[in-house]
Amino acid sequence: MYEMIVTDDFDLDLIAESGQCFRWKKLDENIYRIPYRSKCLDIYYAGDGRYELSCDDDEFDSIWRDYFDLETCYADIRTRINKADDPFLFGACEYGRGIRILRQDPWETLISFIISQNRNIPAIKKSIELLCEAAGKTGRSADGNSYYVFPAPEDILSLSENDLSECRLGYRCRYVHEAAKSVAQGDIDLYGLINSPGVETINSLTSICGVGAKVANCVSLFGLHHIDAFPIDVWIKRILENEYPDGYPMEKYSPYNGVYQQYMFYYYRDAHE
DNA sequence: AGGCAGGCTTTTA
DNA sequence: TAAAAGCCTGCC
Numbered sequence: 014m015y016e017m018i019v020t021d022d023f024d025l026d027l028i029a030e031s032g033q034c035f036r037w038k039k040l041d042e043n044i045y046r047i048p049y050r051s052k053c054l055d056i057y058y059a060g061d062g063r064y065e066l067s068c069d070d071d072e073f074d075s076i077w078r079d080y081f082d083l084e085t086c087y088a089d090i091r092t093r094i095n096k097a098d099d100p101f102l103f104g105a106c107e108y109g110r111g112i113r114i115l116r117q118d119p120w121e122t123l124i125s126f127i128i129s130q131n132r133n134i135p136a137i138k139k140s141i142e143l144l145c146e147a148a149g150k151t152g153r154s155a156d157g158n159s160y161y162v163f164p165a166p167e168d169i170l171s172l173s174e175n176d177l178s179e180c181r182l183g184y185r186c187r188y189v190h191e192a193a194k195s196v197a198q199g200d201i202d203l204y205g206l207i208n209s210p211g212v213e214t215i216n217s218l219t220s221i222c223g224v225g226a227k228v229a230n231c232v233s234l235f236g237l238h239h240i241d242a243f244p245i246d247v248w249i250k251r252i253l254e255n256e257y258p259d260g261y262p263m264e265k266y267s268p269y270n271g272v273y274q275q276y277m278f279y280y281y282r283d284a285h286e
Numbered sequence: 287a288g289g290c291a292g293g294c295t296t297t298t299a
Numbered sequence: 300t301a302a303a304a305g306c307c308t309g310c311c
Binding site: 015033050095126127130131132134136137157184185188221223224225226227228231244245246247249268278 | 301302304305306307
């Protein structure tokens with residue numbers, strides 16, 4: 014058990030519901046189970062900024078500190094927005110106080126957001142879980158329960174066409190398979206993109222069949238931690254049209270556009286869904 | 287050449 | 300029945 018104390022913005026429910034991660038499982042009030050690569054963490058919020066994590070000090074230092082992006086102060090980013098200057102974004106920041114941008118696995122993020130296109134969140138989660146089950150790699154959580162590990166590119170390539178289609182991916186089946194091939198063959202070096210300039214990263218990602226501008230920006234933001242990436246989905250498009258008819262000040266909010274995008278997305282979708 | 291309409295699997299509300 | 304954290308193809 015590791016006890017973590019957080020003074021910065023950190024709200025498990027908001028992070029889980031902000032649409033950036035699809036495999037967090039809420040076990041109970043204030044408890045989430047989080048699979049990540051070959052690990053699986055149970056995290057419990059005990060109140061007053063205190064969290065109990067089902068890992069030891071070494072695992073926390075080598076994995077989870079980074080995963081939760083604890084070195085970044087989100088309160089600083091959030092409070093850069095002035096109420097009089099940008100009332101809409103200010104409101105979104107207040108509403109989404111507690112959201113962070115996780116440092117998720119690039120490969121899992123790529124596949125997850127390819128699957129996400131033209132679907133709502135429950136459907137996305139279902140397909141991803143089916144895909145993990147189909148590949149069938151399991152690990153053990155701290156309490157001894159087994160969970161499914163997200164399949165590697167090779168694991169997906171070894172699935173039959175029928176196995177893959179049973180994940181209810183529809184027309185995205187081909188895209189998932191193509192992406193697995195690109196990464197397995199080394200056409201795309203996802204981990205190399207972590208330190209590549211934003212434009213180069215987007216160009217590289219959109220060269221994958223099934224990855225357009227929106228998905229590429231989601232992968233940049235949520236998988237490569239390029240926090241200036243700005244995915245424009247149906248909700249953000251409505252926000253830009255309705256709240257910023259004279260243009261959105263992207264330059265002014267650089268290099269944190271992705272963080273603000275996440276506050277706005279969560280705020281607007283919650284209010285209008 | 288570059289912009290746009292239409293189609294796409296399936297689930298969810 | 301329409302809409303869903305969109306993208307590809309073909310047409311002009």
